[in-house]
Amino acid sequence: MEISDIEGQAGAFNGFASVRVSGFDDIGQLVDAVREARTAVPESRVLITLDDIDQAAYTSMHAWEADDLEVPDDEWGAPSDGEQWDEAADERHELAQASRLARLLAERRGTVPLEGLAERLMTSERDVAALVKVNAEPNLLLDRVSHLLTVPVDADDLVLAGAPNGYFSGDLDVFANHALAWHLQQRHGYRLFGEGASWLGFERDHPLGQEEAAAVVADLISAYGAPDAPGWAELAQVIRGKDLLLLGYTENYVDL
Template sequence: MKSGLFQGGPEVPPFRQGNFSFAHEWLEQVGTLDALLARLDALRGADDAHRYLCTLDDIGQCSYTCGHAGQDDRLYLDTPEDEDWDDAAQMQAGALAMLQHRVRQLAQPGLVQSWGQVCGSLAVACDDVDALLAANCEPDRLLDEVIYVQRVPAALLPGDDALIAAAPNGYFSADWDTFQNHAIICHLAAHYGYRFFAMGAAWMGFERGTPPDVALAERLVQDLRELYGKGRNEVQGHAAWAQLASLLSSRRTLVLGYAENLAESLELEQDAE
């Protein structure tokens, strides 16, 4: 695995920071999701003053949609007209102010989404359920060639769920938006002990300290059936759900898609040719 810092390193970073205001480190040739999680664990273990969030699939698209999602009227904070875009200190202060604003907005009673409100709101077909199963069987296929790791001040975050404020996503009208994704993140943390650790262009990553037991995995998948299939009997009855429940009871990771055409994003259609 190759790595480097966006700030404070001896060399100019070979990659642009993009719309990741708290980008701390870039990683190449990560190889596996387990290797990425090990790197995040090492960063957390050495630094309890920050929380860490990484990218996942398609970093270029993720940066693009993150920038647009952050301009949502519910999340956007106007910057001073006299802000100097070449002044690093001003830019950092602006990023911190934006982060604090987004965290507050995510907790606003009039804006908060519930799990029940999100259920059934994404257009999902049976091949998208196949994509969920495939992504969890082989989560390494979601890793882009380059992964960014954001380092976010822990003092500004009430919990790991609020890390989405540093990478808001869900820009296209057919996707779950930032508030809907936040509802999912909170539900998985409260009911299943999953920590949010990655936001990609179409997929989110979660981890537990240990795999869920069989009963918990089955309950989780029942929730996921409702999340993705509410109102669609053919989706809720798809055979892949049972396979997913069996799989998750042996894994401590979970990846969930939040965009339309999950099968296309995973290139399942190409694999079938």
């Protein structure tokens, strides 16, 4: 696996991308990279890209354009008329937006019921089967390159403030993704470690036992719906004994 500095370079996922990772062939290597980075930057939180980095960056760019994420020009030092918009202005703008989003996410902790997420995803049996497939074969999510983002927030659940996503109407947006991440963290000890164009990656310190796996799946049924889908029982068996959990968050995550 090759790791190189990408901070401030053209082609980075966004202004929080600090490291380029390549030459990996197992998702466990990406998890290890995140865990190592956590110890190196304890004052921040880290997130690594998963499936389809280019599409993830594109939709994240548009997700940033939501009206409720915009910060007034006079609050972050936007260039005035006639002044050039340079890299320093870009950095100030991204930091201001991430700070605002982190505050909004923190304010909404625990206020979004899981049952409300199912109305957006419209889950079918085929979608549940995709959750089973990817959790059984997590390397399906690997792209040829991943970028590790260092986000200046002080809590694991707020790392999405550096990479909001979920751009289309049938996707879970950043607030819904945060609600899911917060619940999995509080109830089951998961931390969000990765985000792709359609999938989220969670990891925990210890593998799931049988009863723990059943409890996780019960909560996922609340979040995704389709309670009669036969794949849920299979998913409980697939994630048992593992410390990773991979969840689709877009209307087309099954297409992977």
